[in-house]
Amino acid sequence: MNLLDISIVLFYLLGTVGYFAHLIFQKDFLYRAGFYLLLCGFLLHSVSIGVGFTASGQITVRNLHETLSMSGWIIAGVFFLLQKRLNLKILGVWAAPLLLVIMIIVMQLPREPVQAVKILDSVLIVFHVVAVLAGDAALALACGVGILYLLQEWDIKNKKQGFFFKRLPSLDMLDRTGYACIIFGFISLTLGLIGGLVYSKTTYGRFWGWDAAKEIWSGATWLIYAALIHERLVVGWRGRRSAIMAIIGFIVLLFTFFGVNFILKGQHGNFTGL
């Protein structure tokens, strides 16, 4: 635990407070405060990641501490990117606390000195890691938007013009934003997985390891999102179903990220090992 980590958590916390205050009081300056505080957190986080990189010369994803911190940083990056494009103010209400929780967990994890990991010197692997994490980040945002969609739909269906009805944007906006997140996430995830497969082929001589649980679960996650996009394009799965699928997809994704390593074994062990 060092000062930099604490400052990052603090800014993410303040950003979260700002976004929630905006949700409740609907004042523009609160939104701006939340946005800039979160941005400060992100910039400090970038410094932290940069320091880690220059110290070791490697992308810092060699144990759970490093990987989670990297994931948080990429989520923040993807959030700012998508936020700029989609202009959905409410997105921060999900992204900010998500970042906060991730960084709090990161701080609890042991920060042991790590050995340089040879495969991380491969550009292909770096691409694989960053693309997959960016995909995961966008899909995490899609899950949040899905939850907001369900809240808003519940209010409208039950004819309750309550807290969320007034504060959340229209169903259409939430639906489109969620879909945009999924498309971005899916493309990024697909590219990342292809990178992984190509690396696997060149290094181990095979594209796919059926013995590696991580790979199987990644495949399953990918299929869920592929199905979601397919159904949307063909029969117009949208609205509630799309939102629920985004949430289920993210739960499977979380399991792929953490669960597989804790419960099952495979060649991605180090990546999220303690």
Added chain:
Amino acid sequence: MENIILLGLNHKSAPVEIREQLSFSTDQVAEALKALRAEPGIKEVMLFSTCNRVEVLMVAKDSSLAVEAAKKVLSEYKHIQINMFENLLYTHTADAGISHLFKVASSLDSMIVGEPQILGQIKEAYHLATSNKTSGVILNRLLHKTFSVAKRVRSETGIGDNAVSISFAAVELGRKIFGSLEGKKVLLIGAGDMAELAVENLINYMAGDIYVANRTFSRGVELAERFNGKAVRMEEIDDLLRSIDIVISSTGSPDFIITRDQVKGVLRDRKNRPLFFIDIAVPRDIDPEINRMGNSYVYDIDDLQGVIDQNIEDRNKAAIKAERIIEESTIQFKRWYESLDAVPTIIALRSKMDTIARAEVEKTLQSMRHLSEADARAIIRMTDALISKILHDPTVFLKEKGHYGKNSNYVDIARKLFRLDDNE
């Protein structure tokens, strides 16, 4: 000292028959303003007339004189006897008048609290007053303050945010479902004031094609013409459900016009695009079970009323906050208004000093004839400088204290201290 006087009647104080008789068109307002301005007691005046109110805002030395003059003009101009409306009038002077004006402009005094039109109407009335040159320093300042108060109330309390009529509630819900209503296709089934109003509102929000289905086809054609839409037969509804976005139904039919199965059949064809039903009919036209299906939303008249009730409650809460803003602003305006009072006193003080100095200088110079002209001028300049220096602090004091309400007290003391009101 001039007074601000507001004389008027509104939907609370007067029945519609009287309001009708006293209402003014734009041209009439301009003429009435000239007549009011011609009255010797009235220094500044503006008049605003809407369907719910007629108000005359005046600046005058003598309030009761101005009120009588205004009544006379109203009566003569509108050919209605004074005693017919005299008892229905309210008169607010000074603070009460200022805060009443703020309330009216902020739509707190409206029949539908928070409705947005009133501010525009007051702006127009003010424009008429300025172009007819019947407003002056005080009304100009007061009206500008009024506009900023109304704007502040609107943005800080959100009083006008939510719909409080059935037709606006439908628009608001539509916007929560579709985001923008632009290009959304609307089907009107049956006819009726409320349904037609809802369609009009949707059109205002850029809704797309309008279809009208009616049991009597000719009536449908008539309505469709009004909305620039297309008349269809009742049998075509099934087919239209594939492409329509919003259905507004208001028929006298005892059975459902659109059933669950009908909608279920088209959902796939629609690619699950949302479908919003507004059911204004009693008994209902739209099967409420449809609301349970994906991406379909049904609001009947009670549901819409529920939305409105909730919004009205919110507005009443906002109104309490607005009252505070108005109270604050009234005090602010009053400070400025009262500080006007200090200016004549300062001028009087200065001129009294000047008179004394001039007399004394003259006396002195007469006994000192050996002084050159340049010397004499230097002495005059010195006395001027003396007066300026001596009066500097009292002037600043009166101007500043003029902003703190008790001004009249200080001004009063200053006037007594220097005997400014004695003319002998």
